[in-house]
Amino acid sequence: MFESLKKKFGKAIEIGLPSEIRKGDIEDNIRNILMESDVALETCDRIIDSFDSFIDGVKKKISVAEVKSALRESISAILGENSIDLDILNPGKKPYIILFLGINGTGKTTTVAKMANYFKENNRRSVVAASDTFRAGAIEQLAILCQTVGVNLIKHESGSDPASVAFDAIEHAKARNLDYVLIDSAGRMQTNRNLLEEMKKIKRVAKPDLTVLVLDAMIGQDAVYQAETFLKEVSYDAIILTKLDTDARGGSIITISDQLKKPIIFVGTGQKMNEIMPFDGNWYLDRILPE
Ligand SMILES: Nc1nc2c(ncn2[C@@H]2O[C@H](COP(=O)(O)OP(=O)(O)O)[C@@H](O)[C@H]2O)c(=O)[nH]1
Ligand SMILES: [Mg+2]
Known part of the structure; x- marks a missing residue:
C-alpha cells in the first residue's frame, strides 16, 4: 500500500x-x-x-x-490532532453500543462484521443489529457475514423500523451480558430527509456510546463533503476509513484527518473479515515516507 x-x-x-x-x-x-x-x-x-x-x-x-x-x-x-480517549477493547461499559453510519457502498455492513470479528479475536462477545432494513438484500448480506464470523444477529423483516431492531439487539446483549452491540444502518443519499430522520431516531433509541462514520478512502476529497453533510445533521465521534487497499493516490488519510477533525480509529484494508486494524499514524507514515 x-x-x-x-x-x-x-x-x-x-x-x-x-x-x-x-x-x-x-x-x-x-x-x-x-x-x-x-x-x-x-x-x-x-x-x-x-x-x-x-x-x-x-x-x-x-x-x-x-x-x-x-x-x-x-x-x-x-x-495526531484529533485523538479520542477510548480503549475500544476495554471501553468501561457493558454492553458498549456502536452505531455505524455512512452512505451506501462505503463498506458499513462489511465493517460491522469485521469489527465483530476483531472483537471475537480479542475474546469479546458482540451482537449485531441489522438496522439497514431498507435496502433489498442488506439483511441477508449481513446474515451471511455474521455466520462466517460466528456472531449473533438480530434482524426483523425487511422494511421494519430500524430503531426497534437496535433496541432488541441491546436487550439481547443485556440479557446475555455481551460486550458490544454493533448497529448497521441504511445509507441512501445523504440528502434524503427520511434517512436522516431514521438515523436520528436510531440514535435516540439506541443511545450509542460511539457513533462511527464509515468513509471510503477511494473517493478521496468527496468523502469530506459527504461527511460534512452528515456532521450537520447527525453527530459522530470517530471515523473508520475503508478500502485503503484501493487508495492508489494515498493521501485521503491526511485530508480526512485535517478537514473533519475527528480521529480515524480503524482502517479497512481488504474485503476479508480480518482485513481491518486499529489506525496508527506511525504505521501510515512509515509507508508513505522514505527511510
Ligand atoms: N477492497 C476493499 N473492499 C471493501 C473494504 N470494505 C468494504 N469493501 C467492499 O465494499 C463493497 C460495499 O460494502 P458494503 O459493506 O456492502 O457497504 P455498505 O453499503 O456501506 O454497507 C463490498 O463489495 C465490500 O466487500 C475494504 O477495506 N477494502
Ligand atoms: Mg450495508
Whole structure:
C-alpha cells in the first residue's frame, strides 16, 4: 500500500543527496506530490507552513535528514490532532453500543462484521443489529457475514423500523451480558430527509456510546463533503476509513484527518473479515515516507 507516494517522496528528497536541497524547491515538490495524492489544497498549505516552521526560517538550503524529519513531523501533527480517549477493547461499559453510519457502498455492513470479528479475536462477545432494513438484500448480506464470523444477529423483516431492531439487539446483549452491540444502518443519499430522520431516531433509541462514520478512502476529497453533510445533521465521534487497499493516490488519510477533525480509529484494508486494524499514524507514515 502507498508505494507510489513513497516513491515520489523518495525521489523528491534524493535530489538533495549527497549534500543539501534548496528549501523553496523541496517545498514546491512536496506540495505537488501531496496535491497529486488527493490532499486538499488547504491541507497542503498547512503541511508546508508547518514544514517551514520546523526548519530554521532564514535557512535557504537544508539537508536530506532535515527534510525527512520536518516532513514526518508536519504530517504527524495533523494525524495526531484529533485523538479520542477510548480503549475500544476495554471501553468501561457493558454492553458498549456502536452505531455505524455512512452512505451506501462505503463498506458499513462489511465493517460491522469485521469489527465483530476483531472483537471475537480479542475474546469479546458482540451482537449485531441489522438496522439497514431498507435496502433489498442488506439483511441477508449481513446474515451471511455474521455466520462466517460466528456472531449473533438480530434482524426483523425487511422494511421494519430500524430503531426497534437496535433496541432488541441491546436487550439481547443485556440479557446475555455481551460486550458490544454493533448497529448497521441504511445509507441512501445523504440528502434524503427520511434517512436522516431514521438515523436520528436510531440514535435516540439506541443511545450509542460511539457513533462511527464509515468513509471510503477511494473517493478521496468527496468523502469530506459527504461527511460534512452528515456532521450537520447527525453527530459522530470517530471515523473508520475503508478500502485503503484501493487508495492508489494515498493521501485521503491526511485530508480526512485535517478537514473533519475527528480521529480515524480503524482502517479497512481488504474485503476479508480480518482485513481491518486499529489506525496508527506511525504505521501510515512509515509507508508513505522514505527511510
Ligand atoms: N477492497 C476493499 N473492499 C471493501 C473494504 N470494505 C468494504 N469493501 C467492499 O465494499 C463493497 C460495499 O460494502 P458494503 O459493506 O456492502 O457497504 P455498505 O453499503 O456501506 O454497507 C463490498 O463489495 C465490500 O466487500 C475494504 O477495506 N477494502
Ligand atoms: Mg450495508
